[in-house]
Amino acid sequence: MDRGGLKWGEPTTDETATPDGVGRYNHFNEGGASIYWHPNTGAWGIYGDIRKRWAELGWERSYLGYPTSDEDDIDEGGRANSFEHGQIYWWPDTGAIDMRGVVIHYTGFYAHKESDWDQGSGSDEPYAIFSMVAPKVAPYSLRTKVYSGVDDNSSRPDLMELYRGPAWGIGIVVTAMEQDHGDPEKARQKIQSAWVANHEIGKFVMDFIPLVGPILSKLAGALLDDVMPSVGNSLAGFLNMGDDTIGTYAFTLKTKQLVMLATRTPNSVFKGIGYKLQSGMMKRGGAEYRVYLGVVPA
Structure with a gap:
């Protein structure tokens, strides 16, 4: 046999x-x-x-x-x-x-610098929108709260579950925003619509419909490197809705990295925020922001 x-x-x-x-x-x-x-x-x-x-x-x-x-x-x-x-x-x-699987959390937001332009609103209160795609999972998005009273070198620990499931690979694009005249929930919905309609994301999800199990990991790893940067760039230039788009960052997390983060990587702490992953710096108009993620076993 x-x-x-x-x-x-x-x-x-x-x-x-x-x-x-x-x-x-x-x-x-x-x-x-x-x-x-x-x-x-x-x-x-x-x-x-x-x-x-x-x-x-x-x-x-x-x-x-x-x-x-x-x-x-x-x-x-x-x-x-x-x-x-x-x-x-x-x-x-x-x-x-x-x-059982992995759980990815958003664990906090850090403002290295606050924006020096506010469209005349008098306030620049940051928030972040997360867009996720994983094998056999429809693209979706989640939004943090709007953080008030943020100045330079401000830390905002938080906790929000972004993903729970097998570690077959996941792409996460975070978009850092500042509220001026817009509606943060409408901003999330607009990003969600762009995310779902993006051709590259659609190709990524459709390719996996007939497949199950470990084979997803190998195929996801091959596609994520190509899909995530192009999608992140497209979202960065997409918005014009009253709130300021500060920047985007794409996390490309493959199977081994997810498993090692969940089971073998100790937690780090920065300014009261526990994390295992941090974004690159998202900046525009004087604002400089990072977000932090945790990864644990399900």
């Missing part, structure tokens, strides 16, 4: 019922590989260090449940299996890492 490029050899068990009495499995190669089947998930192969980690967790009785994909290639020379309730990722330099 040849499944996914692995020479399975002779089975070392008969087809056997799992402890729940519903699933079935066979072990191969003296217990080095297995195929597990469940009527709700189908039959999938698992082997090597990923299989070993799943066994340590308790097989299908673990929090992960049954496999829902074969072991497959992911970005940066890694391998992964999907399960009912999570994933196990593996790279040669990390070993097997199990998780």
Whole structure:
């Protein structure tokens, strides 16, 4: 038998019922590989260090449940299996890492400098709009609160969930704004419309419709580098709605970076803001702003 490029050899068990009495499995190669089947998930192969980690967790009785994909290639020379309730990722330099998924939070806003132009409004109160796209996820956007009383060197710790799901890759474009005469929610809606209609984003999402599991990681990694900078640039020049557009920054986060940030990277703190990622400087008209993100296991 040849499944996914692995020479399975002779089975070392008969087809056997799992402890729940519903699933079935066979072990191969003296217990080095297995195929597990469940009527709700189908039959999938698992082997090597990923299989070993799943066994340590308790097989299908673990929090992960049954496999829902074969072991497959992911970005940066890694391998992964999907399960009912999570994933196990593996790279040669990390070993097997199990998780339900990742959660990305916006954790704060820092004003290095406030704007020196205000369109006559008398106020420049900053806010940020985040636009997200991930495999098999429709593009969407979220907005922070409008921060009042911001001066030079002002810190605004905050917390807002931006994404929760598998670490197959995600693109995030942040647009830093200052409220003058406009409506921040209308600004978000206008960015959302541009985000959804962008040809590159549409191509990115459509390419993934027939696909599931680890293969998303490898394809997402190849597309994100091309898609995100061009989309970020298009959003930067898009707005003319009464509020000042200070700048944009595109985060391109692939599978290994997401997994390492969530499981192996300690938190940093800047001016009271906990974070694992910071944007580049977004600046215009004297304003200079950064935003900060956290990444944790789901």
